[in-house]
Amino acid sequence: MLAYVKQKIKKSDKIGYLMSLPYLVSFALFVAFPLGFSFILIFHKWNVITPMRWVGLKNFYRLFHDVEFFRAIYNTVVFLIIHIPLQIVFALVIAVLLNQKIKLRGFFRAVFFMPVIVSGVVITILWQQLYAYETGVLNLILTQLGLPKIPWINDPSWAMPSIAIMATWKNVGLYIVLFLVGLQNIPKYLYESAELDGATAWQKFWYITVPSLNSTMVLVVILSTIGGFSLFIEPFVMTGGGPMNSTLSAMLYIYNQAFYFGHMGYAATLGFFFAFIIFIVVLIQKRVVERK
Amino acid sequence: MKFKIFLILPIIAWLLLTACSKGQQGKAEAKPRRGLTYWCASNPQEYKLAKELVKAWNQRHPEIPVKLQTLPASQSSEEVLLAAIAGKTTPDICSNMWPGAMDEFIAAGGLLRLDTFPDFRSYVTERVMEDQLKTFQAKDGGYYQLPWKTNPIMVFYNKKIFRKAGVQPPLVTYSQFLSAAQKIVQDFDGDGQIDHWMLYRDIKPIWWQRLFDYYPFYICASGGRTLFEADSIVFNNQASVKVFRFFQTMYRRGYMPVTQFQGDQFLAERLATQISGPWLVAHIQKFAPADFEYGIMPIPKPDDYQGAVYTYGDPKNISIFNNTKHPRAAWQFAKWLISRHADQRLLEICDQIPMRKNLLSDSSFIAYFKAKPQMKMFALQAPFTRGVDGVADLKEIFNIISQEYEASVIYGRRPPEEAIERAAKRVKVIREWNR
Numbered sequence: 001m002l003a004y005v006k007q008k009i010k011k012s013d014k015i016g017y018l019m020s021l022p023y024l025v026s027f028a029l030f031v032a033f034p035l036g037f038s039f040i041l042i043f044h045k046w047n048v049i050t051p052m053r054w055v056g057l058k059n060f061y062r063l064f065h066d067v068e069f070f071r072a073i074y075n076t077v078v079f080l081i082i083h084i085p086l087q088i089v090f091a092l093v094i095a096v097l098l099n100q101k102i103k104l105r106g107f108f109r110a111v112f113f114m115p116v117i118v119s120g121v122v123i124t125i126l127w128q129q130l131y132a133y134e135t136g137v138l139n140l141i142l143t144q145l146g147l148p149k150i151p152w153i154n155d156p157s158w159a160m161p162s163i164a165i166m167a168t169w170k171n172v173g174l175y176i177v178l179f180l181v182g183l184q185n186i187p188k189y190l191y192e193s194a195e196l197d198g199a200t201a202w203q204k205f206w207y208i209t210v211p212s213l214n215s216t217m218v219l220v221v222i223l224s225t226i227g228g229f230s231l232f233i234e235p236f237v238m239t240g241g242g243p244m245n246s247t248l249s250a251m252l253y254i255y256n257q258a259f260y261f262g263h264m265g266y267a268a269t270l271g272f273f274f275a276f277i278i279f280i281v282v283l284i285q286k287r288v289v290e291r292k
Numbered sequence: 293m294k295f296k297i298f299l300i301l302p303i304i305a306w307l308l309l310t311a312c313s314k315g316q317q318g319k320a321e322a323k324p325r326r327g328l329t330y331w332c333a334s335n336p337q338e339y340k341l342a343k344e345l346v347k348a349w350n351q352r353h354p355e356i357p358v359k360l361q362t363l364p365a366s367q368s369s370e371e372v373l374l375a376a377i378a379g380k381t382t383p384d385i386c387s388n389m390w391p392g393a394m395d396e397f398i399a400a401g402g403l404l405r406l407d408t409f410p411d412f413r414s415y416v417t418e419r420v421m422e423d424q425l426k427t428f429q430a431k432d433g434g435y436y437q438l439p440w441k442t443n444p445i446m447v448f449y450n451k452k453i454f455r456k457a458g459v460q461p462p463l464v465t466y467s468q469f470l471s472a473a474q475k476i477v478q479d480f481d482g483d484g485q486i487d488h489w490m491l492y493r494d495i496k497p498i499w500w501q502r503l504f505d506y507y508p509f510y511i512c513a514s515g516g517r518t519l520f521e522a523d524s525i526v527f528n529n530q531a532s533v534k535v536f537r538f539f540q541t542m543y544r545r546g547y548m549p550v551t552q553f554q555g556d557q558f559l560a561e562r563l564a565t566q567i568s569g570p571w572l573v574a575h576i577q578k579f580a581p582a583d584f585e586y587g588i589m590p591i592p593k594p595d596d597y598q599g600a601v602y603t604y605g606d607p608k609n610i611s612i613f614n615n616t617k618h619p620r621a622a623w624q625f626a627k628w629l630i631s632r633h634a635d636q637r638l639l640e641i642c643d644q645i646p647m648r649k650n651l652l653s654d655s656s657f658i659a660y661f662k663a664k665p666q667m668k669m670f671a672l673q674a675p676f677t678r679g680v681d682g683v684a685d686l687k688e689i690f691n692i693i694s695q696e697y698e699a700s701v702i703y704g705r706r707p708p709e710e711a712i713e714r715a716a717k718r719v720k721v722i723r724e725w726n727r
Contacts, residue, residue: 049377049378154495154552240498244698
């Protein structure tokens with residue numbers, strides 16, 4: 001057997017291994033090693049400076065009794081429930097508009113994509129100022145219109161929707177591009193045939209555009225689900241997880257456990273558990289959306 | 293071809309390895325062979341002070357030169373020091389040690405026990421009061437930190453706003469503070485907006501925010517107690533409840549806004565008071581408008597409280613790290629950093645209060661307090677300060693208190709009694725988990 005492997009290696013083209021070496025090294029350093037090390041950490045207590053201590057399944061016991069972590073998962077799900085439909089509707093509507101022959105089409109496409117490339121921290125600080133209760137532009141406009149101020153990020157029931165609106169504004173450009181690609185791949189003859197049959201604009205949109213975008217829709221839903229599950233910068237910068245833990249996302253909670261409180265083992269346990277949840281959710285989504 | 297590949301690969305590996313080892317060699321050469329490395333805080337004033345003191349030391353002790361470095365940039369000094377202990381790259385001595393993080397440093401075996409030096413007690417007790425020194429004692433009975441400076445947390449107030457509202461400082465009790473707030477938080481110019489708030493605190497539930505509202509008020513209301521006694525929770529008491537209720541009333545009556553302000557609202561004269569330490573004096577002198585008038589008063593106390601007014605001292609101390617090759621020299625240098633001359637320069641350059649007895653009557657400091665009378669308030673308060681407990685998981689404990697504070701005080705979702713009880717229970721669970 002060993003001789004066979006040696007023979008195989010001797011016969012193979014070494015230059016191929018050399019060429020793939022940079023990827024293999026980076027994969028080993030930044031993916032395989034951290035993943036393997038995190039798995040070991042699951043069964044240990046470690047605060048970086050003192051030696052690791054074997055705790056068996058104690059981290060799992062803590063996880064299943066940790067009300068705050070489940071609150072963080074609940075918050076993340078709330079965010080996804082608001083964010084994904086909002087994102088799909090806006091991205092689709094804007095993509096359809098930008099697919100028409102309108103003036104300055106290129107300019108608008110660039111403008112909508114701009115927030116995607118701007119740093120999340122910068123955007124969050126900007127929106128923090130827009131949302132400020134006393135001095136924010138949004139509340140100043142509301143006051144001038146004679147409407148009451150909205151506690152955008154100061155009220156537990158408003159804070160997560162406010163963050164979802166901001167995240168939608170930031171990410172919608174990416175999904176507009178994806179939908180535009182999908183729209184441009186829909187054969188024109190379908191619309192021409194529908195027009196001959198007397199279909200209205202709405203009927204064309206609903207019976208041709210939407211079903212034809214099914215594969216793009218699957219991609220958008222999965223990407224925004226994974227993106228939504230990794231919600232971190234926005235609550236970290238804007239609310240710190242408050243008010244009353246209403247914006248504490250699962251990622252923020254894991255970060256706090258690891259880097260604020262030094263519970264590396266517990267954070268690794270939470271991380272694996274959370275990755276498992278994402279895997280299950282994406283699997284279900286893929287089946288449901290694809291079938292439709 | 294094969295031969296070339298097998299030749300190239302070891303060469304690349306060798307180049308990488310030698311590059312790494314050369315880097316380490318370079319580092320070792322840069323460090324003085326018989327010297328000490330000293331880390332100070334990175335703010336300009338403390339760096340200036342450290343530079344001056346190191347220069348003077350190096351002139352007097354050329355045999356053990358000190359190399360000065362500022363603490364590497366990070367979210368907090370504690371993070372940097374923990375990373376340095378983990379990586380065994382600590383300096384010999386550091387002067388920005390927060391007592392709240394000492395337990396972790398000691399558990400990691402990173403610090404040198406200072407009371408093993410024969411002159412530790414005599415030198416330190418000449419400078420610091422015995423009860424104050426005791427607050428820095430570790431669980432094992434040893435001392436790993438040299439008391440250096442304290443920044444008593446007090447209340448700054450805007451004299452013009454107080455005058456306009458007809459409020460007479462100082463506001464000694466909670467009810468005086470609340471009735472002053474009632475007069476101040478008004479729409480004086482009739483534009484439909486509140487002109488001034490009584491006080492503002494960041495509403496984000498960040499653990500260290502409590503060091504500037506709940507904690508100094510709790511120390512005051514409890515007559516100088518901290519959160520723990522002999523490693524047991526003691527903060528679930530009436531003092532905590534009173535503090536929660538006071539701040540809850542402030543928010544409920546609209547004297548403190550539930551918002552996030554950008555910029556310094558105290559200097560912008562939108563706040564009548566601000567809870568802060570002496571560093572705010574230097575900040576005001578540098579950035580406040582020319583006609584800005586301010587005063588300083590102690591933390592208000594509950595109406596039924598009798599006794600001295602204590603507060604949080606936000607102490608920063610000096611420690612020597614275990615990996616030092618020159619413990620005696622490091623100890624001598626540490627003593628130089630808390631010498632009378634160094635303390636005088638600490639006041640003059642940084643406007644921070646050294647932990648030293650008889651500060652106001654000591655001839656070395658009289659000129660300073662004469663030139664800056666507002667700093668006298670801090671010097672008077674300094675002996676009545678408390679630090680934080682040297683217990684494990686302190687950040688997590690403050691985080692829990694912060695969450696209960698937010699729920700009860702800011703959003704009024706539960707009565708103070710319940711919030712304090714919940715906090716104590718949660719702290720117990722967390723400590724049990726972390727054991």
